Amino acid sequence: MKETTKDSDVVETEEWISALKSVIKIEGPNRAYYLIKKMIKFLLHHGMNIPLFKNTAYINTIPNHFDYDFPGNIKIEERLQSLIRWNAMVLVIRANKIDNSLGGHLSSFASLAHILEVGFNHFWRAPTHNHGGDLIYIQGHSSPGIYARAFLEGRLTEEQMINFRQEVDGYGLSSYPHPKLMPKFWQFPTVSMGLGPLTAIHQARFLKYLHARKITNTINRKIWIFCGDGEMDEPESMSELSMAAREKLDNLIMIVNCNLQRLDGPVRGNSKIIQELEAHFYGVGWHVIKVIWSSSWDKLLECDHNGILKKIMMDTLDGEYQNYRSKNSDFIRKNFFGKHPELLEMIKEMSDEDIWNLTFGGHDLRKIYSAFKMAQKNKDKPTVLLIKSIKGYGLGEFGEARNIAHNVKKVDNQGIKSIRDFFKLPIPDSELSLVPFYKPSINSPEIQYLKNCRKKLGGYLPKRRQKSDEKLLIPPLEAFKKILEPTLNERKISTTYAYVRILNTILRDKNIGNRVVPIVVDESRTFGMEGLFRQIGIFSQVGQLYDPVDKGQVMYYREEKNGQILQEGINEAGGMGSWIAAATAYSTSNCIMIPFFIFYSMFGFQRIGDLAWLAGDIRARGFLIGGTSGRTTINGEGLQHEDGHSHILASTIPNCIPYDPTFAHEVAVIIHHGLHCMISNQEDVFYYITVMNENYSHPGLKKGQEKGILKGLYLLKKHNHEKSKLKVQLIGSGAILREILAAQILLQEWDIDSAIWSATSFTLLARDGQETTRWNMLHPTKKQKIAYITKSLEKSNGPIIVATDYMRLFAEQIRAFIPKGRIYKVLGTDGFGCSDTRKKLRNFFEVSRYYIAIAALNSLAKENLIKFSIVSEAIKKYNINTEKQSPFSI
Numbered sequence: 001m002k003e004t005t006k007d008s009d010v011v012e013t014e015e016w017i018s019a020l021k022s023v024i025k026i027e028g029p030n031r032a033y034y035l036i037k038k039m040i041k042f043l044l045h046h047g048m049n050i051p052l053f054k055n056t057a058y059i060n061t062i063p064n065h066f067d068y069d070f071p072g073n074i075k076i077e078e079r080l081q082s083l084i085r086w087n088a089m090v091l092v093i094r095a096n097k098i099d100n101s102l103g104g105h106l107s108s109f110a111s112l113a114h115i116l117e118v119g120f121n122h123f124w125r126a127p128t129h130n131h132g133g134d135l136i137y138i139q140g141h142s143s144p145g146i147y148a149r150a151f152l153e154g155r156l157t158e159e160q161m162i163n164f165r166q167e168v169d170g171y172g173l174s175s176y177p178h179p180k181l182m183p184k185f186w187q188f189p190t191v192s193m194g195l196g197p198l199t200a201i202h203q204a205r206f207l208k209y210l211h212a213r214k215i216t217n218t219i220n221r222k223i224w225i226f227c228g229d230g231e232m233d234e235p236e237s238m239s240e241l242s243m244a245a246r247e248k249l250d251n252l253i254m255i256v257n258c259n260l261q262r263l264d265g266p267v268r269g270n271s272k273i274i275q276e277l278e279a280h281f282y283g284v285g286w287h288v289i290k291v292i293w294s295s296s297w298d299k300l301l302e303c304d305h306n307g308i309l310k311k312i313m314m315d316t317l318d319g320e321y322q323n324y325r326s327k328n329s330d331f332i333r334k335n336f337f338g339k340h341p342e343l344l345e346m347i348k349e350m351s352d353e354d355i356w357n358l359t360f361g362g363h364d365l366r367k368i369y370s371a372f373k374m375a376q377k378n379k380d381k382p383t384v385l386l387i388k389s390i391k392g393y394g395l396g397e398f399g400e401a402r403n404i405a406h407n408v409k410k411v412d413n414q415g416i417k418s419i420r421d422f423f424k425l426p427i428p429d430s431e432l433s434l435v436p437f438y439k440p441s442i443n444s445p446e447i448q449y450l451k452n453c454r455k456k457l458g459g460y461l462p463k464r465r466q467k468s469d470e471k472l473l474i475p476p477l478e479a480f481k482k483i484l485e486p487t488l489n490e491r492k493i494s495t496t497y498a499y500v501r502i503l504n505t506i507l508r509d510k511n512i513g514n515r516v517v518p519i520v521v522d523e524s525r526t527f528g529m530e531g532l533f534r535q536i537g538i539f540s541q542v543g544q545l546y547d548p549v550d551k552g553q554v555m556y557y558r559e560e561k562n563g564q565i566l567q568e569g570i571n572e573a574g575g576m577g578s579w580i581a582a583a584t585a586y587s588t589s590n591c592i593m594i595p596f597f598i599f600y601s602m603f604g605f606q607r608i609g610d611l612a613w614l615a616g617d618i619r620a621r622g623f624l625i626g627g628t629s630g631r632t633t634i635n636g637e638g639l640q641h642e643d644g645h646s647h648i649l650a651s652t653i654p655n656c657i658p659y660d661p662t663f664a665h666e667v668a669v670i671i672h673h674g675l676h677c678m679i680s681n682q683e684d685v686f687y688y689i690t691v692m693n694e695n696y697s698h699p700g701l702k703k704g705q706e707k708g709i710l711k712g713l714y715l716l717k718k719h720n721h722e723k724s725k726l727k728v729q730l731i732g733s734g735a736i737l738r739e740i741l742a743a744q745i746l747l748q749e750w751d752i753d754s755a756i757w758s759a760t761s762f763t764l765l766a767r768d769g770q771e772t773t774r775w776n777m778l779h780p781t782k783k784q785k786i787a788y789i790t791k792s793l794e795k796s797n798g799p800i801i802v803a804t805d806y807m808r809l810f811a812e813q814i815r816a817f818i819p820k821g822r823i824y825k826v827l828g829t830d831g832f833g834c835s836d837t838r839k840k841l842r843n844f845f846e847v848s849r850y851y852i853a854i855a856a857l858n859s860l861a862k863e864n865l866i867k868f869s870i871v872s873e874a875i876k877k878y879n880i881n882t883e884k885q886s887p888f889s890i
Helices: 010-027 029-045 074-098 107-122 140-153 158-162 195-212 235-239 241-246 273-284 295-302 308-315 318-326 329-335 341-346 352-356 365-377 413-423 429-434 445-456 477-484 495-507 531-536 572-583 609-617 646-651 664-680 706-711 734-748 762-778 788-793 808-812 838-844 849-862 868-877
Strands: 135-137 223-228 252-258 287-291 383-388 516-520 594-600 623-627 656-659 686-690 714-717 727-732 753-758 800-803 824-827
Touching: 010 029, 074 107, 074 140, 074 158, 074 365, 074 413, 074 445, 107 140, 107 223, 107 252, 107 365, 107 445, 135 195, 140 158, 140 445, 195 223, 195 235, 195 241, 195 252, 195 572, 195 609, 235 572, 241 273, 252 273, 252 365, 273 287, 273 383, 287 365, 295 308, 308 341, 318 329, 329 352, 365 383, 413 429, 477 495, 477 664, 495 516, 495 531, 495 594, 495 664, 516 572, 572 594, 572 609, 594 664, 609 646, 609 656, 646 656, 646 686, 646 762, 646 808, 656 664, 656 762, 664 686, 664 706, 706 714, 706 762, 714 734, 727 734, 727 849, 734 753, 734 800, 734 838, 734 849, 762 788, 762 808, 800 849, 808 824, 824 849, 849 868
Parallel strands: 135 223, 223 252, 252 383, 287 383, 516 594, 594 623, 623 686, 656 686, 727 753, 727 800, 800 824
Antiparallel strands: 714 753
């Protein structure tokens, strides 16, 4: 449809505009918006493809005459913010006086202070007996301001404040929001940047899930997430926005602090970040509320009858706005208002102070309150507040609206004096060199006001629950009897199948079955889990509005309003976001949930490594299941599907408990123990368990093996001939343990007797060895401890040969704890993956039974127990190409 620019009937146009003005005046902008939207729909339904506007004008979404009345005492709140901002500044400066390498951030909170205070004083509810509490994701760099508020509340001492970023001695404050470091205070890690938005969105959806499944009442709870405008460039910040709209998450409110500046310079110096974000959020289906101008602009905007001021506001670039605030009133008068003579006429009676006080909406309590109130009332979809503020507000020439603002850690004495004057604090000049904290008496109007506001809202925030009040009874190990038994008649199953059987057993348990949260990312059929679709349903807030194409099949795709499965689509990061929400429900909602998130191990830990580290920080409890694990276990998929390093990544997270089991009984014992640790004992750990899609027979659990399975190593098969002179110890895990078993048979042809060890967790063996070594070093006069791996192998004989489906580094972790004088040979799958059969891949990566046998023979030859000619003979017999390129070469 061709767009016309010439008005063919001016009178008719004016009648329409007058009618619209009348609606806005009498019924409000929402009604006007509804009518316009109905008209646009009418045109679209009649085949008229009209261009839609992606942006509104560069003014506040809520007109001045529709602002809500502010319920608080503005003078006291402004005074409180001055106190908090001062103490936040002192916090950073004092730390850097001790050691200037400690760092910290002054300017982020300075721009956020008004916005946060409106929330703390009037909106954010703490958990009470009849309200689960709102959940607040604090922008990471603003932590000094949160500490400064808690200091006034009496929750933090001056000693703690002095020890900002100095935590080793046990009474300091963490740099950013870290539940691991401050487990009673911070609820959510929001750094690395971008992870806050993603995890908050899935937290909001999980609250809907809990309510729909009648686990707990979350109907009145809100999620508030704070981000910086520069942070929105992180892919994770934007990745789940459409999901939030699609899932109708009206319990989610995102506040983007648009201070126009990131670390190095303007976020969008050549354009306008607020307009860009408005178009994006609106396009994916969010409510958008812009808070750009403070109340000091209202009269000017009312006088802007010709729209000249609005046009200049729109045409002015963010780089220019930043420049204005870094200069002075005269500069603003000449370079902003001087863009049009009518604007200069409009401000001719305004003083320099009046001009300078034309600030942004992020520093106006009334404007912020109105936006929060509207956001709180919005229904059917999430809301974003794009609030314009000044980076480093109040820091003056030391950081206000300057490119250096993010990195400012020091302010000289004159700067401290000017900031003191700006905040109007009664601190004498003689004390300024000490940069003192300032805290009024507990009976002062400010402190009483602060405390009363939080009392009305249920208590202080942030505050973290460490354990749930719930006590859940887990099933005994015998409940998994069918998995613990040997497979009959050579029946072959995979460990993935065993995992699904275990999951089904837990789902049927009357005590904890309804607390299980199965999470999949469009791979249910790959892992044989499609039977759960019909059994427990897939969670959907709208249910299933269509008939699935496989409705006639037993395992059809079934969505339900109270479904138990969270199906994330092709989205590992989203799956991890849901898993983190479920894995922390004990803390956020006082209810214990048991999340199982299964994914391709290559596409899991590799993609969600940052989120997995966050899971450790947030004290998550649950199971991560890495399917099709190992570099040679999956047929034909190639380089990007073959995992040889997820266990290396998992080993870096201290409270991640990783296992690489081979047999069904090992999987059952590990999962049962995980339930005991995380559910019964409420320990702050999570489990990473790798499973495979390869089918084979399973030996079943033998009495006494449980301890070794959990510690990471146990004797699977003893030597066949104890009196044999030629002995080796063969250790394997996961996909390659069966090659170890086959190598045992090959070695018998050379009269070599082998014992077989199943290493369910090299990482746990290494951690135990490291703890033992440390204890021995610090207690030299006491009886020295022996690491579990050392003790297990010290009475064995012969070289120790290890093979896994992971990089050599995986098994190299325990080399330091192998009994002295023993050969320790490690085989692994270093290098890029490639497509072929399992048999060929294992030969290619040199972890097959033949290479294991060669490694054993070579090690015996090095000990002069056999001749090297026997090794050469075996190489020829097994048809090994000695000149082929190594698998780990470039």
